[in-house]
Amino acid sequence: MTQYNVRLDAFEGPLDLLLHLINRYEIDIYDIPVAKITEQYLEYIHTMQELQLDIASEYLVMAATLIAIKSKTLLPKYEEDEFDQQLEMEMDEDPRDELVRRLIEYRKFKEASSYLREHESKRSLTFSKPPSNLDHFEAKQEPVNPVSNMTIYDLVGAFQSLFDKKKTKNAPKTKIDRQEIPIDKRMSEIVTELRFRKGVQTFQNLFPYPSKDHMVVTFLAVLELMKTRQIRCEQDENFNEISIHLMEEDIS
Known part of the structure; x- marks a missing residue:
């Protein structure tokens, strides 16, 4: 790999x-x-x-x-x-x-x-100047935090638990050779899947295959998408399911 x-x-x-x-x-x-x-x-x-x-x-x-x-x-x-x-x-x-x-x-x-x-x-957001008419300026939205109500360690911990669960399952004995997936291709697949799911998918469902190589590439693709602010992650409370959201401007 x-x-x-x-x-x-x-x-x-x-x-x-x-x-x-x-x-x-x-x-x-x-x-x-x-x-x-x-x-x-x-x-x-x-x-x-x-x-x-x-x-x-x-x-x-x-x-x-x-x-x-x-x-x-x-x-x-x-x-x-x-x-x-x-x-x-x-x-x-x-x-x-x-x-x-x-x-x-x-x-x-x-x-x-x-x-x-x-x-x-x-x-x-505070300006020390007289009021001005700024209607002709386009309102710019503040950058969205790619990790909401959680830290990167929560994401690593979720992957760690998911990886352990996948390892304990009995994998099929039939071996199918496949071509290695580049990170940029996996990133595109994740974005496409999120668009198909109306911009939301659970973290666990992004890992359909128990293969270690596929899981690692998928997780690194998620990190890169967060880094480039194409997706964001949310978790309501500790130990709850993590949800992956496509940034609004990327939703077609």
């Missing part, structure tokens, strides 16, 4: 992924279950590798950090008289403290950036 490498701006870094997992599973940030969060984090990394996405080195560094913290939490605690006072203080320190501090600091900056972005958007 041809190698496809895609880098998306929506992946903001390992701390963003950790914060997403904490929010998704409603985990107390001050009492992180390291074993569970490490397992979920590594699953996302594995899924990114399955999709042949470029994984920045900081994701792998964070994976190593989580494994190291997990190892420290599993170490047995010794009696107090076996170490001097300084070593006892080090043993009493929670190995998660530094990670929690970084996450809290990152969350503060993330919330602040969201607040500033919102106010910058509102401020951009």
Whole structure:
């Protein structure tokens, strides 16, 4: 299969992924279950590798950090008289403290950036000039967020679950050789299918074949269509079905 490498701006870094997992599973940030969060984090990394996405080195560094913290939490605690006072203080320190501090600091900056972005958007609509007749200008619609009420990690998680379900099903023994599908061709097929469905299709129904190659190409095609703002994804609530919508200007 041809190698496809895609880098998306929506992946903001390992701390963003950790914060997403904490929010998704409603985990107390001050009492992180390291074993569970490490397992979920590594699953996302594995899924990114399955999709042949470029994984920045900081994701792998964070994976190593989580494994190291997990190892420290599993170490047995010794009696107090076996170490001097300084070593006892080090043993009493929670190995998660530094990670929690970084996450809290990152969350503060993330919330602040969201607040500033919102106010910058509102401020951009304010003009310090006398009123003018602008009827002759064509109203331009603001760009639609391709990912509504969800993050790119939700989409990767949905693909991960779908991929696991497809693998567990017994595939037919008959092998049919077919030509590999280029991403641009699969993108056109998805757009055509959305137009046929009046602009809406469920994420799961975009993957009719259990073939790994076809699933990966389809998922990468979805990401590229989002990146070029030809489609957008919506999810009403956590764990609900994700729906794919064709942008209005693309609906014939």
